[in-house]
Amino acid sequence: MSDPGYRLLDCGDRAMTVELGKTVDPTVNAQVIALDAALRGAGRSGLLETVPTYRSLLVLYDPDLLTRADLVALISAHWPPPDGSAQALRRWRVPVHYGGEHGADLADLAVGAGLSPEEVIALHSGRDYRVYMIGFAPGFAYLGGLDPRIHASRRTDPRPKTPAGSVSIGGNQTGVSPPLELPSGWQLIGRTPARSYDPARAEPFLFTAGDLIRFDPIGRAEFDALSEAARAGETVATLERIDG
Template identity: 50%
Template structure:
């Protein structure tokens, strides 16, 4: 991998490992994040992992950017791959319904039945490449090629929290309500972000999710349990 460490203002560095989306690259970014958490470098205030890079925010009164860059290069040289292992979660999804606005149109576009599209979408494990855009918003890789679809030309101004979408080669789970140009197939009652919880974020980069189709009655039951404090996610064996 070709490493570039670039300044981002006077309080942050971007550690770039590639110019493309790749699971191996992403795993190394997550390993570096974990290494800096378990054995911190003095002056680092926060790390933000992305698809192919790690943003490192630091206090220049404690460590200068040039010195930190050298320390990060050294960490990468000695980094042991595979030091972190993501969890696998089952995510319940009601396909269609009031939030699955694009389900039928997508099925027609792909020359599939709605049932076949749902089965294909739920047939694979998705990797959480990064959390971003909004608090807890999960960018997912692993979308089957047949479901790759461009975003909408005109974004919708309001899409509900928990919406399950497709954007290009990616899949996603909305964490909060907001505007979006993604195409949406359904909704999960699971709330990826809830600041009232001890751990506000349910998913982390490197985790995997497997979608489980549910009907409206189970969705309502799960929504009630989640409102009462249940997480709604079920961790399953790999």
């Protein structure tokens, strides 16, 4: 039998993981997102939820309405998924106040990298990042594409609480926290007033897997003003659409 290009892993009797690769890779992640869209668009009864990750897709289903064999056939019928590379991408411009009380680890990270804090900020804010997945906590965005010069190991003493909206670096990744205090061992370099998760919104999650994010440095006064606007329900991050 030929290799279908993916591996199926049962997760109990109500979920299945479709594993598409073994490495963190934008092409693999794009396939995950495309398969996610294809399965959700199939409209099959019993397909409850799909959860895209870096390199796999978790599919939750009701075996009383959709048997395992039927799910396997459904996945096969939608593989390979349509190539979405020509479609317009969503890019979010996310304001960030770097350093100071909002980026407690910025100075030490800069020393470790042999850079100034201003150089770290310029490198961090000078490129687009891919949202590989949302996980760990509602709205926490795992981002790929961090400049190797500012890769930084996780802290040896994780914090039991970090500020809501923290922007941080952990290894070769950077991330955006939701408006919740969370434990973390990542290096804190800034904070955004934008709320990646808000249950009061019609769409609670601001970012989705496959989106792009670019960070815009802001001063403390602007951070405070945008924080007030965000509390009043404004998005404060700006959505752009760019060619794929």
